[in-house]
Amino acid sequence: MASTKEIKRRIKSVKNTKKITKAMELVAASKMKRAVSSTLASRLYAEYSWEILTSIAKNTEKITHPLFVEREEIKNILLILITSNRGLCGAYNTQIVKKVLSLFQNNADRASSPVEGSKPYPVIDIVTVGKKGDTMMRRIGRNIIANFFELPDNVSLSDIVPISELAINEYNHSHYDKVLVAYTDFVSALSQKPNIKQVIPVSKTSLKELINTLGDDFKNKDEKKEKIIDYLFEGDKDLLIP
Template sequence: MANLKEVKERINSVSSTQQITKAMKMVAAAKLRRAQDKIVQMRPYSQKLTSILNNISSGTEGSTDIVYAEEREVSKLLIVAITSDKGLCGAFNSNILKASMALIEEHKDKEITLMPVGKKALDYFKKRSFPMNADYAKLFEDVSFDPVKEAAEYVMKSFVAGKFDKVLLVYNEFKNVATQSVVKEQFLPISKLERQEGDSRPSQEYIVEPSREYIIEELVPNSLKIQFYKAILDSNASEHGARMTAMSKATDNAAELLKELKLVYNRTRQAAITNEILEIVAGANALEGN
């Protein structure tokens, strides 16, 4: 049977851990509220811009004058893996790393470069000696549009210069506190809308003001930057949701473990008291016998 002192130490240790996980859950909940508000407000705007962008690149004039829609044979691939800076958020980071490794395996015949965003992705790929650009690994130190815009501009300029033929984003899309789904999204070239067989609906037409050239020069780059920013916001909200869920489960597990330990402690204490009583009775009987 366990020693009373050992059980008491375990109870104190689990109780301290429970207080920490409870505090981390509350912090994650506060951060999640702000991050959730940002992505909920950004998502409709980003989706509509992306839809317009895809329609323009699929128009009758084609995408020959949109450099970001140029499709070419893929020999050089950039994978942007978006994780968090910290752990203790369940399978949040491991799911992204697994999905990224699956993409690497799928395109192993190509020249692959990695762009880790988040310290977890940076540390993981550093150990595996993959070619990478780590200049934008610390975007989550300041989740705002300006630093994310710089990262998006680097990716866009590299694509136009022919450094990469295709760019894929791998990140967690925020659904709710308990659900985050891994997304593998083509960032560049801009995807075209494919008409499904039997679809007789006419494609959307837009009246372009002041000119198509202006739209291409201004709207297309800004839309891509916003799309990149949305992925960062999605990942940020997903991280806090995953951490809140993980800390909630850890707190509940600690409570269950405390119940078991206290039961063991009480049983051990009762057994010790019973043994002491038996020893006293045995000693008294021995004295009477003498």
């Protein structure tokens, strides 16, 4: 049986641990609040940007730039997987990794049981953003062509330019016929929705699918828009698109 002195020492140890845990909780809550505020603040910008993109995409048949033209045969796909660098974030990483694994499984199942006359199913390579996704993809033996681990908490345009340039260059050089992004959409502090969306090429089909996943606010506003904005391109519009 423990002595009184030993019991007091253990009680003190538990109290100290409680203080440390409380401090960690406050720090985490503060970071979470900033992250949520940043996410919500960017939605208005995303909304208007999406309105412009969808308006332009309605006339994609007039645009011959390769980023707007879908290829007939899809042999290779580049998937950009976005996860965190650390754990202790609930199901954030688990959900999106499961979504990606499901995509791999569906592709493998169709490849193992091909329909007569169907085209061969594509090979999927990975670009990882975040260490957790990179670790999981390496564990299952997927081909990772690049990884990005050093993104700051408050991501700016300059931080993601290397990722977008890599995707565009790989697509333009015909190394890949389609580029997908696997990401987690914030719903609430307790709910995040994993998504996999096509970003290159930009097509009417992919835009429509993405609009259908953006929530009722985006859908309703898109449905209410009866007026189609006609954009004027000064110069060759194919050259204006990088």
